Amino acid sequence: MKIRLILVDDHEVVRSGLRMLLASESEIEIVAEAGSAVEAIAAVQEHQPDVVLMDIGLPDMSGIDATKELKKTNPESAVVALTIHEDEEYFFRMLEAGASGYVPKRAAPEELLTAIQVAAAGEVYLYPSLAKLLVKDYLVADAPARASNELDGLTDREQEVLAHLADGASNAEIGETLSISPKTVARHRENIMRKLNLHSRIELVKYAIRKGIIRP
Amino acid sequence: MKIRLILVDDHEVVRSGLRMLLASESEIEIVAEAGSAVEAIAAVQEHQPDVVLMDIGLPDMSGIDATKELKKTNPESAVVALTIHEDEEYFFRMLEAGASGYVPKRAAPEELLTAIQVAAAGEVYLYPSLAKLLVKDYLVADAPARASNELDGLTDREQEVLAHLADGASNAEIGETLSISPKTVARHRENIMRKLNLHSRIELVKYAIRKGIIRP
DNA sequence: ACATAAATCGGTTACTCACCCGATTTACAA
């Protein structure tokens, strides 16, 4: 079963180069080409390819927006970005648009072939320098959740009360669920606020979200 | 400049197989081997390799914890996980431990070589099925930020007031900064709460964080 | 010209909050 592919790039020379390169691969069949975003969208709807090799710098619309359009009508067609851009910005926006692969034009030809095969198989190919960016993003994004467990000297009971406070419960409600007096809850709250140097329930909520105690 | 590598796996046969495979690559030099986590940590401190090829299922300590230890003392040594596990769980925990690559044992030998070279170059190699997991995680994690801009019919002024409310300001403070009566601020707050079906400032804070209006 | 929405201002009321004061019991460590 051949991989049915559409080439999208506004430069004829680039397309012919890619055609030559990919023609040597018997697994790949180029069913159409496009020099603009609108041509690409039309070609995809007509041919329903397995993979779309998408440039980002197109004359009429960015490859990112083109990919979003494609994914609306033909979500089964995998999109591989092939571009000169190696910035964080373009990379992440292409992922959000629904791309299954991202390969800079400076990459080795074998890497492009790999990316196409991977995308056709429903997986994701990330060029190493960009994989690094994504991992970095993952680590900083989930950092707060992992940075918890150090709750600045709060006792067990205080942490328990904090969880309910941040959830939006009143002193009375918390007292009921924990089977203690609302005044005791208020006392715990005072101690929490003093220890954390916070002065309102809203600051408590933000603190709890930062520490991963509750979700927004 | 050869890539100096340490093999970590508790099965002698696996190590000898990898030794054979990697010996054929002139770029790679195996400087040590280890059959357990403690051996691995000692070997890394002694040889300071460019890359550590790390199994996860070790007898004394998991490869994940071993990687964490390694990264504390020798952060320059890149770790590539080579394992039978393809679960989300192990993969993400290995990333958090500081791995620069993750290759399942079922992968093709060339992919392992690529991963080692990529890791030695300071980049990150992700096997496609796992890259897909990471991209998926990225898309769901950042979904709230992108889901904003649709602020459920709030007027400009209401959004402005909401931002200050979620920041923790009182009606009086907001009135001062916006040069309007605190009663007007309260009125805006009422309208906001009715439109969003929220009933406390704390819920407003969580809403604002979900929508990306403020940071926790 | 009339309707609609937005933005503004005022009053009232029950409730909660944040902060202060006091206290006892329990438990664990110096």
Add this chain to the structure above:
DNA sequence: TTGTAAATCGGGTGAGTAACCGATTTATGT
């Protein structure tokens, strides 16, 4: 044994909140 810390309970006060009621002015559009 004598602290110290944690957890519990209570009173009091001024400020703020959430919820209703009312109103006017100013656009914007039909």
